[in-house]
Amino acid sequence: MKNILCVLPVEQRHKDKLEKAAAGCPIIYSSPDKVTDEQIAAANVILGCVDAKRVKASENLELFQLNTAGTDPYIVPGVLHENTVLCNATGAYSKAVAEHALASLLMLQKKLHRYRDAQRENNWTDFGTVSSITDFTVLVVGLGDIGCHFARLVKALGAYVIGVKRRPSAKPDCVDELYTQEELEKLLPRADVVFNILPGTGGTHHLYTEEYFRLMKDSAIFINCGRGGAVASEVLYKAISEKMIASAAIDVTEVEPLPADSPLWQLDDLVITPHVSGYYHLPHTFECIVEIAAENLAHYFAGEEPRNVVDFTTGYKK
Amino acid sequence: MKNILCVLPVEQRHKDKLEKAAAGCPIIYSSPDKVTDEQIAAANVILGCVDAKRVKASENLELFQLNTAGTDPYIVPGVLHENTVLCNATGAYSKAVAEHALASLLMLQKKLHRYRDAQRENNWTDFGTVSSITDFTVLVVGLGDIGCHFARLVKALGAYVIGVKRRPSAKPDCVDELYTQEELEKLLPRADVVFNILPGTGGTHHLYTEEYFRLMKDSAIFINCGRGGAVASEVLYKAISEKMIASAAIDVTEVEPLPADSPLWQLDDLVITPHVSGYYHLPHTFECIVEIAAENLAHYFAGEEPRNVVDFTTGYKK
Incomplete structure (x- = not known):
C-alpha cells in the first residue's frame, strides 16, 4: 500500500x-x-x-x-x-495567464489605465490616439503552453506574431516566425509588444537589461507574466520613466509582494497586478x-x- | 462647376x-x-x-x-x-469601437480596474476569482458594422454570441443566434455580457430600464458604446450600486461631458471613458x-x- x-x-x-x-x-x-x-x-x-x-x-x-x-x-x-x-x-495555466496578458495588453493599447485614473478624479479627459492590435507585431518570449495560447489569442485578433523558444523546433501554427532565444536582441527592435513568459531559471534572471529596453521601440508595450526576476526593478523603472518604451504591465515583480515604498507603484504607464494571472483565479x-x-x-x-x-x-x- | x-x-x-x-x-x-x-x-x-x-x-x-x-x-x-x-x-468606426469595447470587457473580466485602483494606493491585494471569455454568452444589441466587428472579435476568443437586430434578416456568420429587438427581454437573462451599440434614436432612448437590469444575471457585464441616452444615469447607478449586475463599462453618458458631481464617477465597478472609443482616436x-x-x-x-x-x-x- x-x-x-x-x-x-x-x-x-x-x-x-x-x-x-x-x-x-x-x-x-x-x-x-x-x-x-x-x-x-x-x-x-x-x-x-x-x-x-x-x-x-x-x-x-x-x-x-x-x-x-x-x-x-x-x-x-x-x-x-x-x-x-x-x-x-x-x-x-495557459488560458488564465494568456487571457490576463491579453486583457493587460488591450488595456494599455486603449489607454484604459489612464482613463481609470482620470475617472477616480471625476475627470472627463481625452488621452489622444490609441493603437490597434491589427497593426502590431507581438514578440512572445517563451513559447511554452502559455506562450502558445497567448500567441493564438493575439493572432486571432489580427496581430503578427514572432515566437522565441529556448531550443530550435519546427514553427508551430500559432506564430508567424520562430527563433531561438539567442536571437532575441535582433528581434526586440521589431516588436510592438514584448510578452515575457519565461520561467524563473538562472538563464532568465535579469534577462531584460537597460540595453534591451533601449533596443525596443519607444512605442513598445512590455508585458511580464513570467517571473519578476527577469527584470531588475530599477531597470523597469528607468525604462518607463525615461520613456524608452510606451508602457508596461507586470503581474510579477522582482520581490513579491512589491514593497509598499517601491517607486514602481506610481508610474502612470506601468500597470501592476499582484501575481494573480495564474494561481486558482480562473x-x-x-x-x-x-x-x-x-x-x-x-x-x-x-x-x-x-x-x-x-x-x-x-x-x-x- | x-x-x-x-x-x-x-x-x-x-x-x-x-x-x-x-x-x-x-x-x-x-x-x-x-x-x-x-x-x-x-x-x-x-x-x-x-x-x-x-x-x-x-x-x-x-x-x-x-x-x-x-x-x-x-x-x-x-x-x-x-x-x-x-x-x-x-x-x-467598426475596428476602433469594437476593440475599445473588447478591451473594456476583458478589463472588467480580469478585474484590472480594481487592481489599478489598488496600485494607486501602493496596495498588493488579491481581488479573487476572474472569468474567461470562453465561458461567456455575449449579447450584441445592435448588429450593424460595429456590432458585427465586436461579435467577430469575441467569437474568435471563444465566446458564444447572440445578436439582436432591428429588422429580421438571415443570420450572419459572426453570431451563433440572431433575434429582433422585440425579443430583447427574453434574451437578457441568458447574457454574461450585454453590449449596447444601438444608435441614438427615439426607439432606443432609455431602452435599458431598471427592469431590464433586473432581468440580467447578477454576474453580467454591461457595456455601452452606443448612445448614453440608452440608459438613464440613475438607473445605471442603481443597477451597479445595488449589484443587479457585476460591472459595467460606458464610453457614452446621458449628458456629455459627464458632470463632475455625478455619482457615477466613483462607482468601483463602473469604468467610464469619455466618448473616445470612436472619433479619430484610432x-x-x-x-x-x-x-x-x-x-x-x-x-x-x-x-x-x-x-x-x-x-x-x-x-x-x-
Whole structure:
C-alpha cells in the first residue's frame, strides 16, 4: 500500500476523480499549512505544492505532482531525492495567464489605465490616439503552453506574431516566425509588444537589461507574466520613466509582494497586478490541475511514465 | 462647376485622393470652427460634420457626407432640405469601437480596474476569482458594422454570441443566434455580457430600464458604446450600486461631458471613458472616412447613388 498525500483544496467531485485513479489506495487529504512533517516524510506520492524546505530529500517520495507551472524552489539541489519524479502543472495555466496578458495588453493599447485614473478624479479627459492590435507585431518570449495560447489569442485578433523558444523546433501554427532565444536582441527592435513568459531559471534572471529596453521601440508595450526576476526593478523603472518604451504591465515583480515604498507603484504607464494571472483565479485552472494529478496518479499505479515530468537541470518539462 | 466644401482635418495625401474623385472641380478646405455661413449656404457638397444648426435646410446642398456614424442631430426636421442626400461614415468606426469595447470587457473580466485602483494606493491585494471569455454568452444589441466587428472579435476568443437586430434578416456568420429587438427581454437573462451599440434614436432612448437590469444575471457585464441616452444615469447607478449586475463599462453618458458631481464617477465597478472609443482616436478611422468621402464624391460626379445613404425616418443607413 502506498502513502498518497494530497494538499490540493479539493471538493468531493475532485476526490472521486483522484480516488478512482488511485485504484483503491486511500488518499490522505490535507493542506500546505496543516500537513505534518511526518505525513510529508512518509508520503510516496504528494499531490500539490508542499513547502520545498519541508521535503528534505525524502527517499520515500516517488512522485511529486506540483500544482504550479514554475518549479524554481524544487529543482534546487538537496530539496528532492534523486529518485523522485517531479511533475509540474504546465498547461493548466495557459488560458488564465494568456487571457490576463491579453486583457493587460488591450488595456494599455486603449489607454484604459489612464482613463481609470482620470475617472477616480471625476475627470472627463481625452488621452489622444490609441493603437490597434491589427497593426502590431507581438514578440512572445517563451513559447511554452502559455506562450502558445497567448500567441493564438493575439493572432486571432489580427496581430503578427514572432515566437522565441529556448531550443530550435519546427514553427508551430500559432506564430508567424520562430527563433531561438539567442536571437532575441535582433528581434526586440521589431516588436510592438514584448510578452515575457519565461520561467524563473538562472538563464532568465535579469534577462531584460537597460540595453534591451533601449533596443525596443519607444512605442513598445512590455508585458511580464513570467517571473519578476527577469527584470531588475530599477531597470523597469528607468525604462518607463525615461520613456524608452510606451508602457508596461507586470503581474510579477522582482520581490513579491512589491514593497509598499517601491517607486514602481506610481508610474502612470506601468500597470501592476499582484501575481494573480495564474494561481486558482480562473476556476478552470484548478479543474485542469486535478485532471493532471489524477492522470499522473493513474500512470504511477500502472507503472507508466507520467506527463509533465520536470528536467532538474533546466526546470522545464522534459 | 459645383461648390465642394471639406471640413475634415485632411493632410495632402487625403486632398490628393479627394481631388482626384472631384474630377477637376476645386475643393474649399476649412474646419467645423472656421467655416463661414456663406460657405455652408453656397455648398453643393459638404464633406465632414458641419454644425447641424448652421445648415439651415440649404437648398443648394445636394450631398452631405458626415464623418460620424451617428446621425441624430441631422435627421431632425428642418435641419436638411428634403433633396439633400445625407451619408454617414458607417463602417469607419467598426475596428476602433469594437476593440475599445473588447478591451473594456476583458478589463472588467480580469478585474484590472480594481487592481489599478489598488496600485494607486501602493496596495498588493488579491481581488479573487476572474472569468474567461470562453465561458461567456455575449449579447450584441445592435448588429450593424460595429456590432458585427465586436461579435467577430469575441467569437474568435471563444465566446458564444447572440445578436439582436432591428429588422429580421438571415443570420450572419459572426453570431451563433440572431433575434429582433422585440425579443430583447427574453434574451437578457441568458447574457454574461450585454453590449449596447444601438444608435441614438427615439426607439432606443432609455431602452435599458431598471427592469431590464433586473432581468440580467447578477454576474453580467454591461457595456455601452452606443448612445448614453440608452440608459438613464440613475438607473445605471442603481443597477451597479445595488449589484443587479457585476460591472459595467460606458464610453457614452446621458449628458456629455459627464458632470463632475455625478455619482457615477466613483462607482468601483463602473469604468467610464469619455466618448473616445470612436472619433479619430484610432488613425485607421480617419483613413476610412476619407475613403468613404472620396468614393461618394466620385459617385456624386458620376450621377450614381452614393454608399451609406441615411434614411431620415430611422437615422440608419438605408
